[in-house]
Amino acid sequence: SQTIHQWPATLVQPVGSPLSLECTVEGTSNPNLYWYRQAAGRGLQLLFYSVGIGQISSEVPQNLSASRPQDRQFILSSKKLLLSDSGFYLCAWSVQGDQPQHFGDGTRLSIL
């Protein structure tokens, strides 16, 4: 069966510090991968998605970036965090095409 791992579960970072969140998927090949952010009490905002190694689509212009160095690894990064980057970051995967997405446990990021 397929599993998705996301870490860390919680993270507290100072403004201006860098960020790296990692997500890996097991039990499937060539998945679609997604990064979402959910602000407190708000809906899910799609940040990036990837349909293959090295292929990244950005949905929202901001100071975040994403990379997919391996088939089942998806990384979210920032060089300098802003207060507005606080939120619940979720990684998800799906089979290629018009299929359900499955979410990891998420990372709760607080910026001080």
Place this chain on the structure above:
Amino acid sequence: QKEVEQNSGPLSVPEGAIASLNCTYSDRGSQSFFWYRQYSGKSPELIMFIYSNGDKEDGRFTAQLNKASQYVSLLIRDSQPSDSATYLCAVTPTGGGNKLTFGTGTQLKVEL
């Protein structure tokens, strides 16, 4: 802009009753529809998906789709306190593809 709309609630139902959650979408070309359950502080969990007009049943859950009227609903029979959560509706945009558009969710409270 394509939108998915849900009443934020809270929707309160007594234990054992039927809970009815509704979602409307603006993209007439949407083809796939998903319901996720999100407990407070947790990541979304897929509970139902539906592609064709009509009803789809899975245990206590029934998804109903009406593409002509552009709405999709979720019925939960014999509601339990453990069903108390926020329910997110998600749809694929015209042409399908690799992205979902999420509603902001309806909070359901099942009362003893």
